[in-house]
Amino acid sequence: MIRLVFTAFALVSALGAQAAEPIRSHHAVRTLDIYRHIIEIDTSKSKGNTVPVAQYLADQLTAGGLPKDDVEVVELFGFGALVARYRGDGSSGKKPILFLGHMDVVEALAEDWERPPFKLTEDEKNFYARGTVDNKFGIAQLTSTFIRLKEEGFVPDRDLILVFTGDEESAMVTTRYFAQKRPDILEAEYALNSDAGGGELNAKGDPIVYAVQAAEKTYSTWEITATNPGGHSSRPRLDNAIYDLASAITNIQGYRFPVQWSEMTRAYFKETGELIGGELGEAMIAFSYDPNNEQASDRLFRESSYVGSTRTTCVVTMLRAGHAENALPQSATATVNCRIFPGTSAAEVEHVLKEVVANDGIQFELLTDVIESPVSTPREDVMLAVTKAVYSRYPDIRVMPYMESGGTDGMHFRRAGIPTWAVSGIFMNPDEMFAHGLNERVPKATFYGALDHWSIIIRELTGGAE
Structure with a gap:
């Protein structure tokens, strides 16, 4: 296990813990708007709708400054997917980094839910809807972060590539396409997945550990x-x-x-x-x-x-x-x-x-093709960057690799030879994790606390750290 300790930026961190109240920044408002919009489109397998979600996200990215030629909506067998390239200056000479997520969700029967599953609702503690955790949280945070970095004039030292798939919860046709048929994607040095990993809180809301997904079943x-x-x-x-x-x-x-x-x-x-x-x-x-x-x-x-x-x-x-x-x-x-x-x-x-x-x-x-994927051995630069992002919210908690019990798009990229680590910005009590279940929810403090998560990681890994 890699155990990392930081002191300088832990002292600089003004947050100490996740913000319990919404941060009404432009970035926060935009992230919530994107989150609400994509959650309120039912992207379960029976409804489809991943093509319009992919197009919506493409429009957000191009409006935010990415050239249209660098944003692509892909449709395969009725499923939509999105690829967006944030171009760097190439000064590092390094290969691109992939950032992964999926736009589809598991079915949700409205008659079984206490709240409408495809409308973002909230109380003083949580946001509720299908996909609030899995995986529209990651999709919204990554999309908004790319726009934010563009607005700030950030130029990475290598290319950054978003890959959002449309059928991770079913056949993974779009995932297989990117991991097997796209040389421009397969040139990546490694991938960071928004669909797993994250922090664990106890029943009191105190942080316990942050886990980096390095393998999956x-x-x-x-x-x-x-x-x-x-x-x-x-x-x-x-x-x-x-x-x-x-x-x-x-x-x-x-x-x-x-x-x-x-x-x-x-x-x-x-x-x-x-x-x-x-x-x-x-x-x-x-x-x-x-x-x-x-x-x-x-x-x-x-x-x-x-x-x-x-x-x-x-x-x-x-x-x-x-x-x-x-x-x-x-x-x-x-x-x-x-x-x-x-x-x-x-x-x-x-x-x-x-x-x-x-x-x-x-x-x-x-019924399924069996995809066995290797362990992605943790590497120091990735663990350092993730740890800095984690410490900006919860200084000095332990950051460690783990094996995922579920399955994600990461299995196909690992199998294709691209090391993949899942490093979600979510912190929550695992006993309140209702992804795939009734009344899926995410703590509002986690949503707002994650607003800087991806920008810190990207800046650390691509030479743009302050």
């Missing part, structure tokens, strides 16, 4: 299906497709994949455990010293924010079954989504699931 989804001849519902059979599937689901629910670890995850648990303290912190520390400590791993298994860092996980996320209320089901299907620990293959996970289900009649179909 492998994303794989199966459909498992039980079939049956069916028949009339007045003549029940002893075998039933829904019952067979229900039994398989129960078996998956009750199974725990073996504990796994890396030096990075052990270091993360040791450092975080020391900061959190209490029963959970003690379990983290115990796990870091001995991952085979069952009491510690059992305690972490109960924590949704941390279980993914201890093992492969599989969970049933969708169901469909039957064809008529008065007919025995002829088929029943469940979607099983797995996040696979690095070093384990999807084929191995499927083999385990088939053993767990223990029914040869259950059919398995792998």
